[in-house]
Amino acid sequence: MDTVNIKMLAERLGLSTSTVSRAFRGNSDISAKTKQRILEAAAAMGYQPNLYASNLRDRKSRTIAIIVPEFANNFFSQAIHGIEKVARSNGYHTLIYVTDDDYEREAAFVADIGNGRVEGVLMSVSGEEYQHGYLGVLAKRNIPFVFFDRYYDDVQATRVTANDYASSYAATRHLIDNGCTRVAYLVVNKHVSIGKIRLQGYLDAVRDAGQQPDDALVVECTNDRQEIEHRLRSAYYNLRPDGIFASVERLAIAAYRFCHQEGIAIPADLKVIGFSSLEIADLLNPGLSTVTQPAFDMGATAATVLFDALAKGLKSTPDEHITLESILIERESSVT
Amino acid sequence: MDTVNIKMLAERLGLSTSTVSRAFRGNSDISAKTKQRILEAAAAMGYQPNLYASNLRDRKSRTIAIIVPEFANNFFSQAIHGIEKVARSNGYHTLIYVTDDDYEREAAFVADIGNGRVEGVLMSVSGEEYQHGYLGVLAKRNIPFVFFDRYYDDVQATRVTANDYASSYAATRHLIDNGCTRVAYLVVNKHVSIGKIRLQGYLDAVRDAGQQPDDALVVECTNDRQEIEHRLRSAYYNLRPDGIFASVERLAIAAYRFCHQEGIAIPADLKVIGFSSLEIADLLNPGLSTVTQPAFDMGATAATVLFDALAKGLKSTPDEHITLESILIERESSVT
Secondary structure, eight states, rough: OTTHHHHHHHHHTTTOOOHHHHHHOOSSSSSHHHHHHHHHHHHHHHHOOHHHHHHHHHOOEEEEEEEEOOSOOHHHHHHHHHHHHHHTTTTOOEEEEEOTTHHHHHHHHHHHHIIIIIIIEEOOSSSSSSSOOGGGHHHHTTTOOOEEEEEOSSSSSEEEEEHHHHHHHHHHHHHHHHHHHEEEESSTTTHHHHHHHHHHHHHHHHHTOOOOOOOOEEEEOSSHHHHHHHHHHHHHHHHSSSEEEEEEEEHHHHHHHHHHHHHHOOTTTTTEEEEEEOTTGBBBBSSEEEOOOOHHHHHHHHHHHHHHHHTOOOOOOOOOEEEOOOOEEEEEGOOO | OTTHHHHHHHHHOOOOOOHHHHHHHHHHSSOHHHHHHHHHHHHTTTTTOOHHHHHTTTTTOOEEEEESOOSSSSSHHHHHHHHHHHHHTTOOOEEEEEOOOOHHHHHHHHIIIIIOOOSEEEEEOTTSSSSGGGHHHHHHTOOOEEEEEOTTSSSEEEEEEEOHHHHHHHHHHHHHHOOOOOOOESSSSTHHHHHHHHHHHHHHHHHHHTTTOGGGGGEESOOOHHHHHHHHHHHHHOOOOSEEEESSHHHHHHHHHHHHTTTTTTTTTTTEEOOOOTTGGGSSSSSSEEEEOOOOOOHHHHHHHHHHHHHHTTOOSSEEEEEOOOOOEGGGOOOO
């Protein structure tokens, strides 16, 4: 098997080795038909394409790293698709690191990356309340990086986020326009920036509608399913909200499950809207109204900034904040 | 920032460097309190933990690779959680490679892995209809690997799958027991082994119930959403099935969307069951009956086999097939 090399394959096909090589690099400058012919011959001869032989020669890994807090999360899935599309069109591979929202793992991953595995990094961070000195290794090694969705205020790099304040305001306003006078806001951590920004949008919309914000209606939840249910139960029966705005998808789902269990009718008894990238929000019972971030575009934009920096040989990405617009999709769950 | 090293941190804390080092390795042999103290001091001093310094010394990457066909897929998300739990308890990192069901990418990833990034590999494959000679690089470099869910028949390694034949048979039987006489089977690719095995379970259940299998009711779909809808429309209006068994989650979702659009009542007009790891199947309209693979356990089992091999210094994993049981969960969508 190891005896078949690219030269033999090229000879057999009557093509140049560079044409054959391009078939395995995902380059778009050869025809689909030629590519197909090359791949079939390669499979038949047992040729093993090795993108990395040439990369080793030019000392480039042609790989970027993506660091995300969670894997089983629709937002990150879609953002990663956006990143991979751009990476592929640049002939790069991606490696995905999942921190499980653990700062220590993030720091360890960054140290690993600093050892030269990759040429650039896209990251959505997990350790806002800690120090971020460990990112210095990237600057030292000239590995540019871009933040997407979750970023560190004190670290200079391009940040790609959605317009969370405006969309949080709009979602709250939407519930109020549909008759809600006691909108509860569900949040995982109101002290991290994304939680704070969304909370502010909610509070301002409540105030601007002439309603009195009630601290008790800001319900801070954990990541534990039983604990969330306990908080929801306590909030619902003690505070009697008529609307719920979930700042993350998981909490919107938890609210649905709680309502299904308790026989609380959505939207008649309780209206619900949530930040969510769930592609089947329309198939839920009832269809869930969502604030949907442009996850794919956020990933693609962040990747484009990174590849621009790589193409220009920059050691870091510009200290800029790029904001993309979320959309509010009204479905049955929030409308009278 | 770079000036703070582990020795300085240990001195400041009055601890040995090996104790401090253990705090960053996730070892469980130091108390949570000590660990917390170390991490806080590290953050305060700007110390950058580098797990890999010691790994470089012992020439181990302490990293395993996971190769999966898809990212935005609940089965793989849960399987990866299972893998990561086991990897973490062994003090290993994981790198995730997503092939997008593309054989060329899989081959390129394997070549990359062969360059020494990782110590072992867990993979769910994408190129069943091609040659698999490129996997030889793993054997050559003594990198053991384990297949989970999707595997190559012609490659020797441990294979961890669910009991797909039995659960496919049971799901079809369940629809028949609920009155269906024309169960359509939706499949993406009936020629790959997982498609074939599940198809066989369906066909045998139909035959064993004394019904005549109808080739037209085996509906082969693509990955394209519009194309799937077209196939469903044609199948529904031409063949008038009274039950649908979707061999993958995506097709169950597509069937739901089609029924919602067309005003076809589930389960009254059409009963639906599908292979699915969707955690919110109960919140769909109506609740979706599922055959649910033990995704987390499959990942954890595959990882355990891999770490056993690594612990024993084996160059490959045993040529064994480990089968775990799926469960059939009856919800509203399939019951009269």
